[in-house]
Amino acid sequence: MDTAISLALLAGFCWAANIVIVRWAIQRTNSSPLAAASMGIGVAALVALSVALVSGHDAPSGSDLWRFGLVGVIAPGCSQGLFVAAIASIGPSRTSVLIGTSPVFSILLAIAFLGEDWQFKIIVGTLVTVAGGAVIGWEPNLLSRRLGVAFGLLTALSFGVRDVVARGFNNESELSAWWAGAIVLGAAGIVLTTMVGVQQRGNTISALRGALPEFFASGLAIGLALPLLLAALDRGRVGIVAPLSLASQNVSVVAMGAVVFGANERTPRILLAIMLVGAGATLVSIA
Numbered sequence: 001m002d003t004a005i006s007l008a009l010l011a012g013f014c015w016a017a018n019i020v021i022v023r024w025a026i027q028r029t030n031s032s033p034l035a036a037a038s039m040g041i042g043v044a045a046l047v048a049l050s051v052a053l054v055s056g057h058d059a060p061s062g063s064d065l066w067r068f069g070l071v072g073v074i075a076p077g078c079s080q081g082l083f084v085a086a087i088a089s090i091g092p093s094r095t096s097v098l099i100g101t102s103p104v105f106s107i108l109l110a111i112a113f114l115g116e117d118w119q120f121k122i123i124v125g126t127l128v129t130v131a132g133g134a135v136i137g138w139e140p141n142l143l144s145r146r147l148g149v150a151f152g153l154l155t156a157l158s159f160g161v162r163d164v165v166a167r168g169f170n171n172e173s174e175l176s177a178w179w180a181g182a183i184v185l186g187a188a189g190i191v192l193t194t195m196v197g198v199q200q201r202g203n204t205i206s207a208l209r210g211a212l213p214e215f216f217a218s219g220l221a222i223g224l225a226l227p228l229l230l231a232a233l234d235r236g237r238v239g240i241v242a243p244l245s246l247a248s249q250n251v252s253v254v255a256m257g258a259v260v261f262g263a264n265e266r267t268p269r270i271l272l273a274i275m276l277v278g279a280g281a282t283l284v285s286i287a
Contacts, residue, residue, distance in 0.1 A: 004236025005244055007228050012248025014225030016096065018218050019249070020256045022084055023092040025214035031207065033088065034199055036218075037080035038192035039211040043219020045185035048178055048227050057176035060183060067169040068180045071162055072187030076222075079158035080192060082151040089148025092261070096253040097273045098152030099246065101133035105160025106242040114168055114238065122239045125283030129243055132250070132276030135269055163233060163242050170234040177234060181227030243280060250277045 018040075025036065060068070076083070086095045103126050110116040133156075170180075197204045232241045254274050 004232045004241055007232035007235065008241045008245040009248040011225050011228035011232060012245040012250075013252045014221050014228060015245070015249045016252030016256060018221035018225060019087060019092045019096055019253050020260055021218045021221060022087050022215070023257070024260060025218060026084070026088045029211060029214045031211035031214070032196075032199065033084035034081045034192060034196050035207040035211045036215050037076070037084045038189065038196050039208055040215040040218035040222055041076055041080055041185055041192055042189045042208075043212075043216055044222035044226065045182060045189050047220055047223025048181035048185055051223075051227070052176065052178035052182045055176060055178055057179060058174070060175055060179050064173055064175045064179070065183060067173065068166075068175070068183040069187040071166050071169065072184035073191055074165060075155075075158040075162035075188075076185070076226075077188035077191035079155045079162075080188065081195065082158075083155045086148050086151035086155060089151065092257045093250075093254045093270050095148075095152045095155075096250050097135075097270070097277065098133050098149065099156045099159060100250050100277050101130045101153065102156035102159040102163070103239075103243040103246055104130050105157050106163045107239045109160060109164040110167065110238040113164060114171075116237055116239055119239070121283050122243075125280040126239075126243055127280070128283065129247065129277050129280030132273040132280065135273040135276065160242070163229075163238050166230055167233045167238045170230070177227040177231035180230045181223070184230070185223070185226060247277050247280065250274055 022036070022040070029036070031039075083095070083099075086098070090098075107116070107122065107126050111118060166180075166184075173180075193204070193208070196207055200207045229241070229245060232245065251274055254270060
């Protein structure tokens, strides 16, 4: 379990780096959220595949391909565009805290479909974590940007579904985290590129090429974050891994965002939300 906790915390840090990079990149490009998401996920898939190929682990079977491909279609395939749009609308710190509500979905789904037990500390810790997300969701100056809040919450839901589906498939497979990550990201990349093609109507290559310089670093961060998260889910329960990863993400994104973007990313309300998320994660980790 100690290994799962360490992997979850590292994954959260990498997700935070991605969020800050995306916000920075959005300010420097006119690319659509879908094109930006597609380019980042495409680079991430190549990173995970490269590590998988040199790792010496067994290649995936046919059942591994469809199982983890399905995970990729769910998230980040269907969620990454919403994720990028949320960051553009309400900023990295607020988006990260809203996504921190995903452990609620993860735990409820894990209890319903994976047979994980109810534990009082985990439930209380999860509720405290969600309270941190609520502090941001009802922030007065965000009322005019409700769509951004909705995007963040929908992303959180898709992440919760992803965690539970991935955990369920990990229980039935010996596939390495890097191969699993490559399949998940590859499937997501196909979904996102198809969406860009529909949106751009013949200008797909131009749209993707325009997003590459700014979102290349985002792909590197995702290419590390997702396999680390899958490895954590392979070793630990969803009810522990999901809250810890999100707590690490929230604390890291506020710290990095405050340095890169200034005072707007370290308001008292955001700091209160981070304290609640941290307290909730602590309860979960000692359960």
